[in-house]
Amino acid sequence: MKKSLSPCGQFKFGEKDYWKCVMMKYTATPFHLVGTCKLGPKSDPQAVVNEKxxxxxxxxxxxxxxxxxxxxxxxxTNAPTIMIAEKTGDMFKKEWLSGVI
Known part of the structure; x- marks a missing residue:
C-alpha cells in the first residue's frame, strides 16, 4: 500500500481529490528561475534594467x-549570480570613488 503525502492524507492515494490536494500543497519548482527583470536596452519593451x-x-x-x-x-545559476553581485560591487566602488553616488 502506498503512503500519502501528509497534508493530503484525508484523501485516498491516487484519486482525483488526492492529486488536486497535492497540486495545491506542493507548488515549489526545482528550477532556477531567471528573466523576471530582464537586462536590456531601453528600446527593448521587455527590458527592466539597464547595463548598470x-x-x-x-x-x-x-x-x-x-x-x-x-x-x-x-x-x-549560482556562479553567474555571484558574478553579477561581484560585478555590481565593482560598479558601486567605482561610482563611490568617482563621487557619482
Missing part, C-alpha cells in the same frame, strides 16, 4: 540577482 542594473523609470533602485538574466543558462 538600474531599473528603468525608477530612481535609486537596482536589481542584483539572477532575475536580470535575459535567458536561462544550461547549468546552475
Amino acid at each position: 542594473l538600474k531599473v528603468y523609470r525608477v530612481d535609486h533602485l537596482r536589481v542584483v540577482d539572477s532575475s536580470i538574466m535575459p535567458k536561462i543558462i544550461k547549468g546552475n
Whole structure:
C-alpha cells in the first residue's frame, strides 16, 4: 500500500481529490528561475534594467540577482549570480570613488 503525502492524507492515494490536494500543497519548482527583470536596452519593451542594473523609470533602485538574466543558462545559476553581485560591487566602488553616488 502506498503512503500519502501528509497534508493530503484525508484523501485516498491516487484519486482525483488526492492529486488536486497535492497540486495545491506542493507548488515549489526545482528550477532556477531567471528573466523576471530582464537586462536590456531601453528600446527593448521587455527590458527592466539597464547595463548598470538600474531599473528603468525608477530612481535609486537596482536589481542584483539572477532575475536580470535575459535567458536561462544550461547549468546552475549560482556562479553567474555571484558574478553579477561581484560585478555590481565593482560598479558601486567605482561610482563611490568617482563621487557619482
